[in-house]
Amino acid sequence: MNAQLTPAGTNPELDAFWMPFTANRQFKAHPRLLARAQGMYYWTADGRQVLDGVAGLWCVNAGHGRREITEAVTQQLTTMEFAPTFQMGHPIAFELANRLAGIAPPGLDRIFFANSGSESVDTALKIAIAYHRARGAAQRTRLIGREKGYHGVGFGGMSVGGMINNRKFFGSSMLPGVDHLPHTLDIERNAFSHGLPQWGAQLANELERLIALHDASTIAAVIVEPVSGSAGVVLPPVGYLKRLREICDKHDILLIFDEVITGFGRVGKPFAAQAFDVTPDLMTTAKGLTNGAIPMGAVFSQRKIYDAFMQGPENSIELFHGYTYSAHPVACAAALATLDIYLKEGLLTRAASLSAHWENAVHSLRGLPHVIDLRNYGLIGAVEMEPRQGKPGARGFDVFLKCFERGVMVRQTGDTIAMAPPLVIEPAQIEHLVETLGQVIRETA
Ligand SMILES: Cc1ncc(COP(=O)(O)O)c(C=O)c1O
Secondary structure (H helix, E strand, O other): OOOOOOOOOOOHHHOOOOOOOOOHHHHHHOOOOEEEEEEOEEEEOOOOEEEEOOHHHHOOOOOEOOHHHHHHHHHHHHHOOOOOOOOOOOHHHHHHHHHHHHHOOOOOOEEEEEOOHHHHHHHHHHHHHHHHHHOOOOOOOEEEEEOOOOOOOOHHHHHHOOOHHHHHOOOOOOOOOEEEEOOOOOHHHHOOOOOOOOOOHHHHHHHHHHHHHHOHHHEEEEEEOOOEOOOOOEOOOOOHHHHHHHHHHHOOOEEEEEOOOOOOOOOOOOOHHHHHOOOOOEEEEOHHHHOOOOOOEEEEEOHHHHHHHOOOOOOOOOOOOOOOOOOOHHHHHHHHHHHHHHHHOOHHHHHHHHHHHHHHHHHOOOOOOOEEEEEEEOOEEEEEEOOEOOEOOHHHHHHHHHHHHOOEEOEEEOOEEEEOOOOOOOHHHHHHHHHHHHHHHHHOO
16 A cells, blocks of 8 residues: 555555544544554564554454465365355354354353344343343333443443443434443552452442332343443452352343453453353354354353244244344354464463463563553453553553554553464463563653
8 A cells, every 4th residue: 555645644545444543633634554464463564573562453363374274264265255144044154153162161052143242242232131021020111220331332232331432422323221340440449459359249239229229120231341441441340250250140130241352262261251250141152153254243042042932933032133144154164264263372361371471571571661560361461551641542552553653552541552463373472462561661751
């Protein structure tokens, strides 16, 4: 691509692409173009090597350029590029669902396919509401999300989500009947916790308050990320998720875990549900499902939920929901090849063996200027910095840009830098990632 800038500092070749979640004008004046990737690295359009500290966007768990995935996708495209899954089927969709059920938390062995995290979330919310209706509790339509939650950008996900900027520009066009739990980030009490924070399990009791307010008989589901990434890595306090599970059980409310970033090995087990030993009723996934190679999402459902729909005349459609590309054959092929890699290379548990090293590396940044918190769990890390006065996010953005200039890609949310490297990262690369970030923080006023 011609990177010539006009005198005004813009590049007309970059104008047409309205970039998502991007400062378009800043980017187009100073483009950061990635051209090639292999293993732990990207290469920019001008040939610079960049260590991938965030697995693309929390998705390339097995590292870049995996030949096995390319071959599986190529083979599938040659054999059958598309087949419908509305009233038809194709074998690898069933094979993939069975394989996923095999690594799922207990009982979550009915799989509905979507094409992204956002679609998975909207699918799970709809299943939850329709499930209660199928059992004769049609008044259970309320959904409870959480402040700072990120559940994608569909109207459902946006409504249960709790990130202010993702909501405020869209006025009141949210789902009705949604409420939010308080978030669990408490820097005053928990700053610099190693792993899960000790304080805060009682925040789950706020669910009892919301239930008292709305009455359990109106509530369909509670949705939370076991560990949230997009809000700048927010960890569940010890015991918090178990408590949420207990309260949901007591009131017959479904618990949905949004595992779009935690799924497929990020926290040292296939899913966070297993790492925390808390089994949800529905679990949303995407990203690592295909190693990011082809868009795909999957909702894992408890069998009892699926069974509740299997009633009425046998030739009637049980759930009026689906996407043209649900279980797209090419995505299925990518996911099967990805699963093979994960299992062969032990990647679904590798984060557990690296996590002590990772924790030490992340916490080595303690004491650097402006660093007010460090958080880690599995192969997730976050550095929270004090905002510049009157300029929230400016310091975080500077650090992100400088890291990229120094050949390290991290992710910035406000003044928090998040890291979630491919699970194939080696200890020396962890050091390089964290040391570069540390140098940049030192140099950034
Ligand atoms: C927890 C969670 N849910 C949903 C999504 C949305 O996924 P997608 O961007 O694939 O729609 C994300 C994306 O980061 C996420 O982190």
